[in-house]
Amino acid sequence: MTLSPLNDDGKPVDWWFLYKLPKLTASATTEAARGYEYLYFDSAMAGAPAPALVKSPYTLDADHGALFNTLDQLFSAPTADLGWILYNDEVPPDGPTSLTLGHTKGVIGFDAASNTAFWLLHSWPKFPLPDDSAQPSPMYGQTFLCMALSLDTARELAKQMHSYQEPQVYDPRIPTNLADDDPLRLLTSGVTGDDPAGSETLDLASRGGTPFKVIAKNRNWNDDFWNNLVVDEIKASIDVDTWVNGPGAIPGSTDRSKMYSVEDMKFISFDKLGFHYAWPETRDHAKWAFSKSDNWICVGDINRKTTQRLRGGCTIAFQEPTLWANLSEVDAYVAPDGSGLTQKQMQDGVAKVAQANREALGQTIAAAKRTPGYIEPTYSHRGIRAAVASQQPHPQAGAAPAEPGKSTPKPRNRKGN
DSSP states (O other): OOOOOBOTTSOBOSEEEEEEOOOBOOOSSOOOBOSOEEEEEEGGGTTSOSOOOEEEEEETTSSOSHHHHHHHHHHSSOOTTEEEEEEESBOTTTOOBOSSSOSOEEEEEEETTTTEEEEEEEOOTTOOOTTOOEEOOOSSBEEEEEEEEEHHHHHHHHHHIIIIIOOOEEEEEOOTTSOTTOHHHHTTSOOOSOOOSOEEEEEEEOTTOOEEEEEEEOGGGOSOHIIIIIHHHHTSOEEEEOOOOSTTBOOSEEOTTSSOEEEEOOEEEOGGGTOOOEEEGGGBOOOEEEESSTTEEEEESOOSBGGGGGSOEEEEEEEOHHHHHHHTTSBOSSOOTTSOOOHHHHHHHHHHHHHHHHHHHHHHHHHHHTSTTOOOOOBOGGGSOSOOSSSOOOOOTTOOOOOOOOOEEOOOOOTTO
16 A cells, blocks of 8 residues: 555645644633644645644544544554554653653654655654554644655665664564565664764655755764754754753753854744634643744754753754744744733743743753763853743753653544454
8 A cells, every 4th residue: 555644634645744732721812722633734735825724623532634544544454564663752551761762753654565654753752552542641732744755765764763863662563574684674673872973864855755854863962952953954043842841941042153043932822823822832842943044844853951962863854935934923922912911020930931941051061061972052041032921930950840741541442453
């Protein structure tokens, strides 16, 4: 069978992007959300007038929609030629959590008979399970990017993943006709996290010809991923949205060349795109960025924190003007109207965030300096955004919440199981 990303209607597309909403309580700033709703964009919408991002009529806890349709090709009735590699640093439903292998999450699905494949990269802990028997936590925002690949391109990806992304693989299915030295087979064993320090950018194309840059680094590279690798590869300044709760958050920074800046988003709001959903960064577990120029979108699995220096992972960078025009509108510099915050409360909130970040940064940098091979970064505090929508600062060192990953029972199996 020919494998491709499938859209909400079950039709093949070259690639799609999906943004899961966090669980939200209705307020003046946002509609309520259960945490399984999602916004959607795919290759067939590329080039359309913005805004083109749509809210799907489906939810991620139902047997419908792009994510379900795409994975159901693999799991519903696998043939002898069909294989998959599932990886997640938090194995579902209650398996091991790796703190040394890659901070990576995704699926490579492939069919040896048709020489086709797809790659799904996402940020959802404890996902997926082939039998669809448990649903991950709905609490936080998450991002997903899926693309159609040839089997040979999937093999090139597997080579990079083995040495640089270093994923924790679980429940793989490898067709018996794949050679012992096939990179896809090798990816299911022997990943140790002890590769020589390094990074790599793999330039690949989807089956439809869309160019993507897979920017990856391994744990021994031990450097600032977003500041000293991503912006240097795309040659542009970026705003980044990742999981920044807990110690190790990095204030606004410049790369070593001092040509490009990297800043954290502080509030996500889809109001400008016609969707009344908004939340602070503390409610988002997504890992994505947009450039300040040249229409770059990055969707990945590495957080912008000093604690992530010792984890492998990647981001996928690509240029798509319509999606860029959409996502560049959701980064709110100020809390949305109706949040109820006075100017003084806003200023006090900013001061608390800045102080908490400075204290956490000082402690985590001091610890990092004791690590062999540490490289001194260049920081500036101009990236602390002048608005927050809550009076709570980032958690300080010693009070860090773990990344969310609790699975909940899901009383349903995939079709055919």
